[in-house]
Amino acid sequence: MKTKASAFLMFFGLFWTAITVLFDVLTLVPAARQIAATRYPSTDGTVVSSGVMRRDDSEDGPTYGASVSYAYSVGGKSFTGSRYRSDN
DSSP: OOOHHHHHHHHHHHHHHHHHHHHHHHHHHHHHHHHHTTSSOOOEEEEEEEOOOEEEETTTTTTTEEEEEEEEETTOOOOOOOOOTOOO
């Protein structure tokens, strides 16, 4: 009986540790990326267009998302973009 209890506690401890490590990784990695992004150089830009996209391909009804386009220049070169998430 003592070995069954020990085996259960060992299994539960390993399972709990794995779940905790997974949660920490899923939480801390994006936070670390956001902190690292604050060190990137910045420049002024202009929002060229913005809006809301609607998709009707879901069985549960329409889904919505943001659409943003912007323009900026660095070192005399002009650039445009539409990314608005650091992990995209």
